[in-house]
Amino acid sequence: MEKNTPLWEIFIRSRQGLDHKHVGSLHAADAQMAIENARDVYTRRQEGVSIWVVESKYITASDPDDSDPLFEPAKDKVYRHPTFYDLPEGIKHI
Amino acid sequence: MNLYNYILRMADNSLILGHRLSEWCGHGPVLEQDIAMTNMALDLIGQARSLFALAAEVQNEGRTEDDLAYLRDVMDFQNLLLVEQPNGDFAHTVVRQFFFSAFQLPFYQNLDTILTNPKSKIQNPKLDILRGIAEKAIKELTYHVRWSSEWVIRLGDGTDESHKRMQLAINSLYEYTVEAFMSDDVDKQAITEGYGVVLENIKPVFEETLKTVLTEATLTWPQNVYMQKGGKSGYHTEHLGYLLAEMQYLQRVYPHSVW
Numbered sequence: 001m002e003k004n005t006p007l008w009e010i011f012i013r014s015r016q017g018l019d020h021k022h023v024g025s026l027h028a029a030d031a032q033m034a035i036e037n038a039r040d041v042y043t044r045r046q047e048g049v050s051i052w053v054v055e056s057k058y059i060t061a062s063d064p065d066d067s068d069p070l071f072e073p074a075k076d077k078v079y080r081h082p083t084f085y086d087l088p089e090g091i092k093h094i
Numbered sequence: 095m096n097l098y099n100y101i102l103r104m105a106d107n108s109l110i111l112g113h114r115l116s117e118w119c120g121h122g123p124v125l126e127q128d129i130a131m132t133n134m135a136l137d138l139i140g141q142a143r144s145l146f147a148l149a150a151e152v153q154n155e156g157r158t159e160d161d162l163a164y165l166r167d168v169m170d171f172q173n174l175l176l177v178e179q180p181n182g183d184f185a186h187t188v189v190r191q192f193f194f195s196a197f198q199l200p201f202y203q204n205l206d207t208i209l210t211n212p213k214s215k216i217q218n219p220k221l222d223i224l225r226g227i228a229e230k231a232i233k234e235l236t237y238h239v240r241w242s243s244e245w246v247i248r249l250g251d252g253t254d255e256s257h258k259r260m261q262l263a264i265n266s267l268y269e270y271t272v273e274a275f276m277s278d279d280v281d282k283q284a285i286t287e288g289y290g291v292v293l294e295n296i297k298p299v300f301e302e303t304l305k306t307v308l309t310e311a312t313l314t315w316p317q318n319v320y321m322q323k324g325g326k327s328g329y330h331t332e333h334l335g336y337l338l339a340e341m342q343y344l345q346r347v348y349p350h351s352v353w
Contacts, residue, residue, distance in 0.1 A: 005124070016296040024352070026125075026126050027124060028126065029248070032244070033244070033248075035240065036130070036240075036244065037126035037127075040126065040129045040133050041125075041126055041129050044129070044133060088240065
């Protein structure tokens with residue numbers, strides 16, 4: 001079963017204008033079946049208007065052991081966040 | 095009253111097949127298909143609810159959709175013999191779905207066209223509701239045809255074992271298909287009253303779907319077989335009684351109980 005139906009990662013766009021978000025994974029024989037399975041498994045409650053599928057083996061993930069060199073250096077650099085500006089009163093949508 | 099019977103038949107088809115598919119809940123071959131089948135079950139039961147509610151309104155004897163679903167006995171059901179056939183293996187379920195959806199889709203499309211045509215418009219607001227139900231169903235049925243066709247092709251043109259099982263399912267279910275296209279008095283009266291689908295017109299559409307899909311699936315369908323009929327007039331196979339016994343159990347044992 002596993003051999004004939006590899007794992008696929010499913011991305012759903014919930015509304016027009018938003019990004020596709022990863023929602024989970026499922027098994028399917030090919031891309032067409034993956035789309036149909038995703039429709040049945042992940043959009044039953046009106047969760048989406050668009051589906052992307054990609055076979056899991058094509059995703060390259062960062063190594064958890066690398067998390068210190070990759071992510072640790074950003075921790076003490078709070079100045080990279082735009083939190084030190086005084087915003088004038090009355091400016092909206094920022 | 096002919097309209098009542100006409101709507102009731104559509105409702106019975108949807109209810110019985112919906113119930114059959116619901117029997118797969120928790121038993122599907124894989125999680126994805128378990129959900130796919132129960133989704134379709136809910137589509138069909140949703141259609142049945144709307145149709146029963148409308149039929150009850152048309153009949154106007156104070157009955158409800160629940161009365162029509164749960165308090166009628168085998169002989170009162172007018173569904174096609176095809177939809178009451180047991181699930182069997184996955185191949186039987188897929189083939190049954192494919193045969194029925196390949197009939198149901200053009201039926202509702204035709205019905206929608208008839209009810210939309212302003213020339214044949216009869217002054218009956220109930221028919222507007224029926225058109226609404228048909229239009230909603232068409233979207234669902236388009237997916238049912240797609241889902242079942244995909245599986246007929248995948249399994250027919252799959253392994254030796256899957257091909258064998260699919261061919262067996264076709265051979266055993268094909269004899270229940272022609273009943274859908276045989277007009278009886280209710281069908282003829284419906285045409286006279288201006289809302290009936292001419293079944294002879296949708297038969298070629300059904301046959302074309304079968305030909306296209308089964309050819310791609312490397313499957314054949316039997317020629318010159320004896321065709322079963324009777325469902326539309328209340329003569330059913332032995333399977334329907336068991337199905338109703340399970341489906342109606344609660345309402346029979348605890349009459350008038352509500353959710």
